[in-house]
Amino acid sequence: MPSKKDILDLYFMDSRYKLIDIAAFLDRMDRHEGEPDFRHHGFQKALEAMLQPGNKPRAQAVLEALSDHSEKPIPKATIQGAFGACRD
Amino acid sequence: MKYIEPHAHMVSRTTDDYQAMAMAGCEIICEPAFWAGFDRSSPQGFYDYYRQLTEYEPARAQKFGIKHYCWLCINPKEAEDAGFAREVMAIIPEFMDCPTVLGIGEIGLNKNTVSELAIFEEHVAIAQKYDTPILIHTPHLEDKLKGTKLIIDALKNAQIDPSRIIIDHVEEHTAGLVLDEGFWAGMTLYPESKCTPGRAIDILENFGMENIWMNSACDWGISDPLAVAKCAVEMKKRQHSTEIVQKIIYDNPVKFLSQSKNFTA
Ligand SMILES: [Zn+2]
Numbered sequence: 001m002p003s004k005k006d007i008l009d010l011y012f013m014d015s016r017y018k019l020i021d022i023a024a025f026l027d028r029m030d031r032h033e034g035e036p037d038f039r040h041h042g043f044q045k046a047l048e049a050m051l052q053p054g055n056k057p058r059a060q061a062v063l064e065a066l067s068d069h070s071e072k073p074i075p076k077a078t079i080q081g082a083f084g085a086c087r088d
Numbered sequence: 089m090k091y092i093e094p095h096a097h098m099v100s101r102t103t104d105d106y107q108a109m110a111m112a113g114c115e116i117i118c119e120p121a122f123w124a125g126f127d128r129s130s131p132q133g134f135y136d137y138y139r140q141l142t143e144y145e146p147a148r149a150q151k152f153g154i155k156h157y158c159w160l161c162i163n164p165k166e167a168e169d170a171g172f173a174r175e176v177m178a179i180i181p182e183f184m185d186c187p188t189v190l191g192i193g194e195i196g197l198n199k200n201t202v203s204e205l206a207i208f209e210e211h212v213a214i215a216q217k218y219d220t221p222i223l224i225h226t227p228h229l230e231d232k233l234k235g236t237k238l239i240i241d242a243l244k245n246a247q248i249d250p251s252r253i254i255i256d257h258v259e260e261h262t263a264g265l266v267l268d269e270g271f272w273a274g275m276t277l278y279p280e281s282k283c284t285p286g287r288a289i290d291i292l293e294n295f296g297m298e299n300i301w302m303n304s305a306c307d308w309g310i311s312d313p314l315a316v317a318k319c320a321v322e323m324k325k326r327q328h329s330t331e332i333v334q335k336i337i338y339d340n341p342v343k344f345l346s347q348s349k350n351f352t353a
Pocket of ligand 1: 095
């Protein structure tokens, strides 16, 4: 199995690049006019889940923070696509 | 390295893609029936699509030495109108004897609606009647967790053998739900909405190498028909042995697909 150093060699630069992109996205949201919608709140919740995942792996905690947790089928679809975050 | 692409929508891909896949080592492609990117206006549109899947694509693949198999259904995105879906499902039996049909798929849910669930259960009944395996699509993004749970509950109610069912597009929050119940799991290497190669390999390392495969699900969207071959390279970078890589990209698909009477590797 690869060591921590091996994993850094493989993924550090790519993850660094993605992390800076997230920071820039959040700055961009702050800088622009208007009101954010539920996706912004979902993103914030997911960031918190990543930092405080409890006893879950971080990726799972992030995905769950972005998921619909209702249990019953809905009566009818109003759209065909998905947004990536759940309306509160 | 030889591999199987167990989930690709080749009707949306170019002949160059077949060539590139053949050169990367792809020996077999399995193509589930899916949404065309727009709703078809008549059952006749599906009839033509099933002919394309059972006649034209196998011939196109053959030119590159690739075997082409397919799965048939009306996909969940077009299952919201249950009456229309049932008209389409009535055509399916006509194609079930075609020599390259593996079973029913990719059925499943999209927005987790009452109608989608009813049509899903009726598809499961067709698979039971013809005694075929099933390939299941789980919903996108925020709908995946709920949809996966609804699908698993419906399959438990149908008392169907989970080892003959693959539940596709699993991610970190659904892989355990699927595998713990005895189903097979598919991981999709798709940009933006599904797994990266790095994450797919994490899932393998965390959940084990049994009853799991990976696919590109390449279609009309931005997607990569070589994603499985690229992920195999990444597995080697992650120090997985050639035997393990071969198991994930070839042996596991053969094991699952061999449950279909029409499949030969
Ligand atoms: Zn698909």
